Amino acid sequence: MAVDTDRDGRGAILSVRSLNVDFTLRGARHRVLRDVSLDVRRGENLAIVGESGSGKSVFCKSLMGLLDANGRVESGEILYEGADLATLTEKEWLKIRGKEIAIVMQDPMTSLNPLIPIGRQITEALRLHRGLKGKAAREAAMGYLRDVGIAQPELRFKQYPHEFSGGMRQRAVIAIAIACRPKILICDEPTTAIDVTIQAQILDLLLSLQQKYQLTTIYITHDLGVVARVADRVAVMYAGDFVEIGTTEEIFYDPRHPYVWALLSSMPQLAKKGENLYSIEGSPPDLSSPLAGDAFAPRNRYALKIDFVRRPPLFSLTETHQARSWLLDPRAPKHERPETKGGGAG
Amino acid sequence: MLLRLMPLEGYFNNYEKLTPTQIKVGLAKLWLDRPMAVQLGHFWQDTLRGELGVSNKYRVNYPIGKIIASKAPLSIQIGLMAVTLAFLLGMPLGILMARSARGHSRLKIWDRFGTVVVVVIQAVPASVYYLFIQIYGTELLGKFFPLPTLFARDNPLTWILPVFSLSLSTMAWSAMWIRRYMADESTKDYVLLARAKGVPAAAISRRHIFRNAFVPLVQSVPTTILLTLMGSLYVESRFSIPGMGGLLVDVIKRQDNTMVQALVLVYSGISIVGLLLGDVAMALLDPRVRFAGKGDAR
Ligand SMILES: Nc1ncnc2c1ncn2[C@@H]1O[C@H](COP(=O)(O)OP(=O)(O)OP(=O)(O)O)[C@@H](O)[C@H]1O
Numbered sequence A: 001m002a003v004d005t006d007r008d009g010r011g012a013i014l015s016v017r018s019l020n021v022d023f024t025l026r027g028a029r030h031r032v033l034r035d036v037s038l039d040v041r042r043g044e045n046l047a048i049v050g051e052s053g054s055g056k057s058v059f060c061k062s063l064m065g066l067l068d069a070n071g072r073v074e075s076g077e078i079l080y081e082g083a084d085l086a087t088l089t090e091k092e093w094l095k096i097r098g099k100e101i102a103i104v105m106q107d108p109m110t111s112l113n114p115l116i117p118i119g120r121q122i123t124e125a126l127r128l129h130r131g132l133k134g135k136a137a138r139e140a141a142m143g144y145l146r147d148v149g150i151a152q153p154e155l156r157f158k159q160y161p162h163e164f165s166g167g168m169r170q171r172a173v174i175a176i177a178i179a180c181r182p183k184i185l186i187c188d189e190p191t192t193a194i195d196v197t198i199q200a201q202i203l204d205l206l207l208s209l210q211q212k213y214q215l216t217t218i219y220i221t222h223d224l225g226v227v228a229r230v231a232d233r234v235a236v237m238y239a240g241d242f243v244e245i246g247t248t249e250e251i252f253y254d255p256r257h258p259y260v261w262a263l264l265s266s267m268p269q270l271a272k273k274g275e276n277l278y279s280i281e282g283s284p285p286d287l288s289s290p291l292a293g294d295a296f297a298p299r300n301r302y303a304l305k306i307d308f309v310r311r312p313p314l315f316s317l318t319e320t321h322q323a324r325s326w327l328l329d330p331r332a333p334k335h336e337r338p339e340t341k342g343g344g345a346g
Numbered sequence B: 001m002l003l004r005l006m007p008l009e010g011y012f013n014n015y016e017k018l019t020p021t022q023i024k025v026g027l028a029k030l031w032l033d034r035p036m037a038v039q040l041g042h043f044w045q046d047t048l049r050g051e052l053g054v055s056n057k058y059r060v061n062y063p064i065g066k067i068i069a070s071k072a073p074l075s076i077q078i079g080l081m082a083v084t085l086a087f088l089l090g091m092p093l094g095i096l097m098a099r100s101a102r103g104h105s106r107l108k109i110w111d112r113f114g115t116v117v118v119v120v121i122q123a124v125p126a127s128v129y130y131l132f133i134q135i136y137g138t139e140l141l142g143k144f145f146p147l148p149t150l151f152a153r154d155n156p157l158t159w160i161l162p163v164f165s166l167s168l169s170t171m172a173w174s175a176m177w178i179r180r181y182m183a184d185e186s187t188k189d190y191v192l193l194a195r196a197k198g199v200p201a202a203a204i205s206r207r208h209i210f211r212n213a214f215v216p217l218v219q220s221v222p223t224t225i226l227l228t229l230m231g232s233l234y235v236e237s238r239f240s241i242p243g244m245g246g247l248l249v250d251v252i253k254r255q256d257n258t259m260v261q262a263l264v265l266v267y268s269g270i271s272i273v274g275l276l277l278g279d280v281a282m283a284l285l286d287p288r289v290r291f292a293g294k295g296d297a298r
C-alpha cells in the first residue's frame, strides 16, 4: 500500500501494517492486537480511544518495543523512516526509544524514580542520545524544565520527585520526553491521574510543545472531552482492532460503526440533558480464542448475520474516514442510526 | 533484673564453702543487699562509666571489660570479613538472578541455580555445612598448600574457611532479598519510563532497579553485620577460634551472673546501635526519609 498523503500534503511518519500481537499467559495465547493497520501523519494530533482492555496501551508499547516479556509481535510491520521497527533487536531499539519516539505515561506519581533528582532523570536521556554532559546537560535540562512551565528550574533541578506535586511531576515527565527531541510523542492517558483543575493546563502545554517542537502526538484516552480538545484525528479501537478512523468532526458528527455510536452515547459530556445515559451492554470478548467476524457483534443491536461469520473490511467513506462495519456494505439492509451528535463537544 | 532472682550461688566462685558472714560481705561488695531501686541506680552509674564489673567464675575477679577486649577484636575481624564476602558474593548473585528471571528462558537457568544455592544454604543446618566445609574445604585447599584444620591467628590461610563458612548464610539471605526486591521494582512504572528513554538494560538494573531494591535491605544490613559478629558461635568452636562466639553460652552454663549480665548488656547495646545505623543508612539512601526528618534540606 502506498503511503497516504492527506489534504495538506503531510505524509505518514509511521505506518502500522497488519500488526498482530500475542501474549502468552499460563501457556495460553491471547491475541491482543488483531491485524491492526494505521497511518500516523507527520505533525498531527491523533487520538486513540476505546474502552479499557481494548489494547490501546499495548498498541503504543509495541510502537516502542516495550511489550511485556510475555508479549510479542507475531506478524506485521511498523514502518518508520524507512525501517521496520517490528524487526528491531533490543540494541537497535535503544536508538529509537526516547530519541525518535517518546512516551508520557498515565501516572506521574509512579513514573519517576523516587531516588534520583528530577534534573538527573532528564540529563540521563540527554547524555544517552545527545551526548551532553556536565554543565551543558544541566543547562539544557533546565531549559526544558522552563519549557514545561516549571518555575525556578535551578531549584527544581536538584529536587526529588516527592518534592513535586502531581501536576508538576507530569510536567517533569513531559520534560524528560521532549528532552531528546523525539519526532513522535505518545501520551498514554496523560491526564487521567491528574487533578481535574490541572488537566486542561497539561493538555494546553502538550499542544504548545507540539507546535514548538513540531511533534507528532498520539494521545490515548477514555475521555472524549480530551479528544475534542486536542485531536485532529481519532482512531477508535475495539478488542484489539481499529473499527473506525476519521477526523475528529467525522467521528463526532458522522460516526458509522455501531460501537462508536454506543461509545458516543455513553459519554456524559455528549448526552442531552434529561436523557438517560447509555451504557454498552455485555462485556468485551475473550481474547484467548480466535475471534470470528466482527468482535463487537455479540453486543451489537444492529448486528447482521454476516457480522458473526466474517470480519468486515475497512470501508472508505471519505479520504480521511474509514470504518469496519458490514452496515456500510451496499447490500446491507437499511438501518436507523441513533442520535449521537453532541452539542458542546467537537 | 531478672538475674537478681536467680540463686545467689551465681555470684560466688565457691558458695558451698563460704560462711554466712563471708557471703554477706561478698553481697555487700556488689551492693546486692540494698533495696532494688538503689541497686538499679548503682548499676546505671557503673554502666554509664563503662564499668562492667568483674567476672566471678570464668576468670575470678578479672575485669569483664578486659575479657571482652581480649576476645572481641578477633571476632570482629572475622565477622567483618565474612559480611564483606557475603555481600560481595550475595549481591551479584541476587542481581544475576533478578535479571535472568526477567529475561529469556535461556537465562532463567541462572535464577534456578541461584535459588537452589539459596534454598540449600538456608535449609541445611549451619552446623552441618560448617562440618562439610571444614572437612572437604581443608582437603581441597590442602592440595595447594599445607593447611591445618584448626585456626591459627598468624596463618592467613586458616582464615579462609571460617570466614567463608560464616559468610554463607548472610550471602544466601542477601541474594534472596535483593532478588525479590529487584523483581518487585522491575515491574514499576519508572523502570518502564527509563526503558522508554532508551537506557540500556544493564544501566537500568544498576542505576534504577538496584538502588531502589537496596533501600529496604539497607535498613537491616547493620543488624545483619552485628548478628554475624555475634553468631560466630558454631564457627568459632568448630575451628577453635578464641573469639567472643562461645563466651555467652559458656558463662551461662557456669552461672557467672556478672559476666552474663555484662555480655547481655553489650549485645543489646550492639543491637540498638545496629538498628540506629540501619535507619541512618536508610536515610542516606532514600531522600524521602531524609527530608521527612529535616523538613527541607535545601
Ligand atoms: N503482559 C500481559 N499479559 C497478558 N495480557 C496482557 C498483558 N498486557 C496486556 N494484556 C492484555 O491486553 C489487553 C489490552 O490491554 P491494554 O493495556 O492495551 O488495554 P488499554 O486499552 O490500554 O486499557 P486501559 O484503558 O485500561 O489502559 C487486555 O485484555 C490485557 O489483559
Ligand SMILES: [Mg+2]
Binding pocket: A056, A057, A058, A188
Ligand atoms: Mg492503557
